[in-house]
Amino acid sequence: MSPTVDTAAPAGDAILRRQRIRESAARTYARSFPIVPVRANGMTVEGADGRRYLDCLSGAGTLVLGHNHPVVLEAIRRTLDGGAPLHLLDIATAEKDDFTTALFEALPPAFAARARVHFCGPAGTDAVEAALKLMQTATGRSGALAFTGAYHGMTAGALAVTGSVAVKAPLPGGGEVTRLPYPYPYRCPFGVGGERGAELSAAYTERLLDDPAGGVTAPAAMILEAVQGEGGVVPAPDDWLRTMRRITADRGIPLIVDEVQTGVGRTGAMWAVEHSGIEPDAMVLSKAIGGSLPLAAVVYREDYDGWRPGAHTGTFRGNTLAMAAGAATLRYVAAQGLVERSRTVGARMAARLAGLQGHLPVIGDVRGRGLMLGVELVDPAGTPDSCGALPADPALAVRVREACLQRGLIVELGGRHGAVLRLLPPLTITDEQADAVLDQLADAVEAAARAQP
Structure with missing residues (x-):
């Protein structure tokens, strides 16, 4: 009998090699995770080499029910088996009508009662473009107010209101965007931290807009994230959000809230705006x-x-x-209490992560909301800033990400210096999986810190 030959791993290597040759230099996740997934279920991904991974990236927050959830597969099969047209531009269909009904049922009631929806191209960045154009049309103005640390997409208008200089620098121009300081307690833009930093951010915004010599023309809109995702998992204080709503409403400035990553239960509320109780003029939705x-x-x-x-x-x-x-998905999240699940499991994971700081000094800060968590890695030998924050350690973060992958855990990085470990597990994560994620992460951080060059 001929010996059994496992061809999966060599086949996976060949696929990765062809990807490197054929795809653009702009690819990102493929560089961080050189694996070839062949099967996925729930939170588990299996690679071509037979190794299994716990996925804490979840399609950058897209997979709130995890991979191939039965309720999602059943909806897809039912639609395919029913012979529904798969592509009809913006023509009315029973499926669109049902989705719109489910969406409006999930929205904050007061907002839904007087809302309209516009379906955009398939990515969140196009919805940002649509929201900005909508408000430009409504107000007759062209500028926008956006925040440091923001991420709203990679097309021209969305990129203009994005804060990351690295992705903006190669492009000419930046649009008429006024950049405002986003409250970030650990690395406060005002060097004071805590609640005082958020108060100064609000005061600065209000005074700048009212200053006849401040250089800011009346904008078409303000756009913000209630929790910055790519910016390093930085939640905005609820009082600050309420103040931004008051400032914009008093001055006739439409407020757009980007819920692309925070929506559908991710933060422990169906929509992140619900933590503060504000009612925006527009919500940008995608992913989940x-x-x-x-x-x-x-x-x-x-x-x-x-x-x-x-x-x-x-x-x-x-x-x-x-x-x-x-x-x-929307109906399942509501019916199964997954919003509350996100809140309780997220709080438990955050508490345990915060507890790791005591014996792992490379953890500078733990923050987030619900199952949108961030761990900022720092150089404990560095000099603290005026708020006591230590220098970010992006090299360590890369080593931790690699150590996590070796241990079967998929975790991506973000933040100002790429030094924040971002956890975005599905809302269906079990208690056992949550414990496994934390065990593997702690072990990876400890190992990577010991290997400090």
Whole structure:
């Protein structure tokens, strides 16, 4: 009998080699995670080499139910078996009507009562573009207020309101964007930290807008994230968000809240704005609303619906499968209490991560909301700043990410210096999986810190 030959690993190596040759230099996650997934279920991903991984990236927060959840697969199969048209531009379908109903049922009631929805191209960045264009049309103004640390996408308008200099520098121009300081207690832009930093941010914003010599023309909108994701998992204080709502409302400035990553229970509320109770003028949605398939939309107050037909259009706005999967996901999250699950499991994970700081001095800060958690890694031998924050250690963060992958854990980085470990597990994470994630992460941090060059 011929010996059994395992060809999976060599096949995976060949796929990775072809990817390096064929795909652009802009690829990102493929560099961080040189694996070839062949199967996935829930939180578990299996590579071509047979190794299994716990996925704490979840499609950058897209997979709130994890990979291939039965309710999502059933919705997709039902749609396919029923013969529904898979592509119809923005023509009405039963699937779109059902998704819109499920979405409006999930939105904050007061907001939903007077809202309109516009389906965009399949990525969140297009929904940001749509929201900005909508408010420019409604106000007749062109500028925007955005924040340090923000991430809103990679197309031109979305990139203009993004804070990261690294992704903006190669491009000409930046649009009429006024950059405002986002409250970041650990690395406070004012050097004071805590609640005082948020108070100064609000005071600065209000005074700048009211200063006739401040250089800021009346903007079309303010756009912000209630929890910055790519910016390093930085939650905005609820009082600060309420103040931003007051400042914009008093001055007739529409407020856009980017819920692309925070929506559908991620932060321990169905929508991150619900923690503060504010009602924005528009919410930008994507990722989880498509039930793992591409879907993006902007929901806004009907007062702003001044567009003419075709004012913001696109070929891929009628993704029938995504709408079926999205409606099933929204209803499942609500019916199964996964918002509360996100809140309680997230708090328990955050508490244990904070406890690691006592014996792992390379952990400078632990923060987040719900199952959107961040661990900032620092150089304990460095000189603290005026707030007591130690220098970020991006090299250590890379080693920790690699050590996590070796231990079967997928964790990505973010933050100002790429030194924040970001945890975005599915809301369906079990207690046992949460413990395994924390055990593997702690072991990886400790090992990477010992290997400090």
